[in-house]
């Protein structure tokens with residue numbers, strides 16, 4: 078018997094950050110009839126298994142670390158912090174909205190929530206289980222995942238801190254989990270094929286963060302491939318091959334966490350059949366988030382443009398405005414603040430020094446490594462770096478390694494958007510003693526009359 082298709086103005090595939098924003102905006106601004114299809118978890122990755130739970134673990138880890146390292150120095154008697162991971166996990170879970178609540182919220186807002194896996198059966202038609210959904214506009218927002226071998230653990234599901242943990246991948250996710258578990262008491266080694274951790278960040282920031290992590294006895298192995306993993310009793314044995322061709326070596330770990338190489342969730346969609354072009358990293362989109370097939374847009378991690386929650390939401394809004402005919406501006410990613418939420422955090426906005434040179438700027442760089450506030454938290458490694466154009470003096474990029482670096486670069490991103498110069502940053506008033514004043518201190522180093530006053534002004 079032929080299925081009778083249910084008609085919608087928009088069908089959104091996925092229930093994550095991109096999908097929810099798109100669905101809400103289409104209903105609010107265009108009075109659209111919207112269906113949202115989710116196969117695994119309402120709410121998607123960010124609140125359930127990505128941003129929020131990892132930040133919860135990092136907060137717990139920072140507290141344990143401060144109790145162990147700062148309390149004795151400050152004269153606060155606590156005894157050593159002991160982490161009960163099952164309870165930390167319980168607390169982390171308590172912060173989540175339940176699946177039932179997500180579903181109720183979607184339905185109360187008027188969205189038709191459809192549980193199941195979506196597959197294209199035609200350019201305007203999708204099958205989800207027994208249901209067929211038809212729409213003139215379809216948004217693919219199916220996200221991404223890590224490709225995992227069987228010995229990998231889902232670190233958010235552990236109830237006990239493993240004695241040792243090998244983290245494969247030294248990007249944001251690997252570094253955040255690595256430091257959290259190290260501070261929970263595991264012996265942690267982080268391996269990455271790139272020449273440095275946080276390979277997308279400015280090289281100096283990456284070096285400052287590496288120094289901070291190594292000072293906590295987190296082992297960093299860069300320029301290596303983790304070639305093979307095999308289970309041996311209660312341990313995993315990793316064969317690690319240096320990229321310089323020298324002899325591979327083995328390392329034992331009680332658990333392995335794979336935090337590298339994200340792949341798009343596209344296999345089940347049958348995109349080829351409807352002419353949606355993809356690459357290995359994701360769905361190809363233009364600056365209005367249109368795919369190569371008319372009537373089909375894509376947003377969020379599945380596009381692999383920049384895999385962050387605010388970008389998923391931003392892309393969803395650009396796509397919805399475009400699909401309902403609004404003369405929407407093209408997507409612009411030029412001033413994008415990001416952070417790795419380790420302690421210290423690594424925050425960036427704008428161009429790295431390397432990118433600025435590649436783009437042909439006459440590059441000026443000023444750095445400041447400490448501010449007074451570091452003394453109070455015992456921070457030994459930090460960086461406030463400004464990359465600017467020497468001709469126009471315009472700030473091209475800011476790179477910060479410090480507690481609160483995410484907040485700092487977020488605030489300054491407005492300055493970059495408005496075309497601030499390094500002299501504007503030097504002339505600012507500032508709050509003392511803050512972490513963020515490190516940017517002004519760095520900027521003053523670019524101004525001859527101010528440069529030699531910086532050390533006494535910011536450290537006394």
Ligand SMILES: Cc1cc2nc3c(=O)[nH]c(=O)nc-3n(C[C@H](O)[C@H](O)[C@H](O)COP(=O)(O)OP(=O)(O)OC[C@H]3O[C@@H](n4cnc5c(N)ncnc54)[C@H](O)[C@@H]3O)c2cc1C
Nearest residue numbers: 091093094095116121122127128195220377378384385386
């Ligand atoms: C550990 C970790 C920590 C992170 N921390 C941060 C952070 O602090 N800040 C930040 O900005 N970003 C962070 N990110 C990135 C952020 O989580 C993602 O960029 C964001 O969640 C992407 O949203 P999305 O809507 O594109 O995808 P998702 O939220 O993943 O939603 C996609 C949904 O589609 C569903 N789906 C897939 N295929 C189908 C199908 N065929 N049919 C129906 N449904 C389907 C999936 O089940 C999924 O729920 C983190 C990522 C990870 C892994």
